Amino acid sequence: MAIGREVGIGVIGLGGMARYHIEQLGEVAGARITALCDVSPQALAEVGAKLGVPEEKRYASIDALIGDEEVEGIVSVTPNDSHAAILKACIKAGKPLFAEKPLTRTLEEASEVLELYRRNPIPLLINFSYRNGPAFQYAREFIGEGRLGRINHLFVQYMQDWGSTVKNTPFLWRFDEAVTGTGTLGDLGSHMMDIAEYLTGSRMTELQAMLQTIVQERQDPKTGKPIPVKVDDFACFNARFEDGAVGVFQTSRNALGCGNQHEVTLYGEAGTLHVSTLNDGQVVWTYPKEDGSGTETETIEVPRQKGLNPWREFAERIRGEQAANPEFATLEDGYRNQLLLEAVVQAHQSRSIIAVESVKSE
Incomplete structure (x- = not known):
């Protein structure tokens, strides 16, 4: 593959997840991190020195980094309360953006961002990262080819244990309502909702x-x-899909023994398909034996190249050298996800079934 011209990328936020983004960007030919932004002078000094980013390109101000003419695209990895401001600033500046989920803290913020984006669209990816895994990509193709038949119901869970009582986890920003909006729902539940609609190709209508x-x-x-x-x-919710399927979802930060367990089981008329982060190089397929005497269960090995590389995609979008890959989440997808999160909150508060189409921002 021919390598395009080098593109300069700025990174906003230098926490643990950002370090992973930086590592992955380092593997993309023709992508170079030219500027950094963080509220921590120590983080700026440490990461800046490691990457060889000069001091004058280490910014404390988001606006300063976005306004840097040598920065052609921005990767944003910040807490939720700054998502909307960064999205708006990049859209107004016409700067391509690779942003973390959830789109914003609230549906009201998401509506403002969507309206601005529709007037001034930019190259933009929202990082619903589990779409990228080889097994999830394989499952998407498997279902799209009709091999599962009609999907009757599905079970989706995303379990972690770092918030359990025995872990003695202190009060972090993910527990601060003013910063995060919702808790495990917006953090992990947003992934569950995206992957469910992405894999099935069907939208949720009631929650x-x-x-x-x-x-x-x-x-x-x-x-x-x-x-x-x-x-x-902890959050659990049920969903009805437009194609008639029903989904059962649960997510927790208190599931002892679960480091990062995100998985989907789809029960179709032709069989059952299971995919999990516990092994994103495999899917498990259960189907009827030809003689009708029972079922067979097959573990299918999925090649690594089946996965997606959003960092390479982002560099290519900055260059504008080819059409965008539609498998990556768009800003519209991010808005849709925020709408579903709000529907879950309203369903919980009202103790009733909420029609997604009835949900409006305040």
Whole structure:
């Protein structure tokens, strides 16, 4: 593959997830990180020195980095409360953006971003990262080819254990309602909703839900004093899809023994398909034996090249050298996801079934 011209990329936010983005960008031929932005001078100095980014390109201000003419595209990896501001600033500046999910904190913020984007579209990816995995890509093709038949129902879960009581996790930004919006629902549940609609090709039309805060207070990491937690750390919801399928979803930060367990099981008329992050190089396919005597279960090995590379895609979009790959999530997809999150919240609050089409931003 021919390598296009080099593109200069700026990274906003230098936390743990950003370090992963930086590592992956380093594998993309023709992509170079030319500027950094973070509120921490220590992080700027550390990462800047490691990447050879000069001090004058290490910014404390988001606007300064976005306004840097040598920055052709931006990767944003920040807490949720700055998502809307960064999206708006990049759209106004015409700067291509690769942004983390969820799109924003609230549906109201998402509506404002969507309206601005429709007037001034830019090259933009929203990082619903589980679309990229080889097994999930294989499952998408498998279902799209009709091999599962009609999907009757599906089960989706995303379980982690880092918030469990025995872990003694302090009060972090992910537990702060003002920063995060919702808790595990917006963090992990957003992935579940995206992957369910992405794999099935069908949209959710109705939702019912329950949200729970299992660990109701956590210690301030600075003072050691308890702080009330007002966001969920467990969420479950049911969904009806436009094609008639029903989905059951659960997500938790309190599932001991689950490091990062995101998985989908789809039950179709022709068989059952299972895909999981526990092995994203395999899918498990269960189907009837030809003689009708029972079922067969086959583990299908999926080649690594079946996966998607969003960092390479982003560099190509900055260059504008080829059509965008439609498998990656768009801003419209991000808005749709925020709409579904709001529907879950409203379903929980009203203790009723919520029609997605009835949900509006305040």
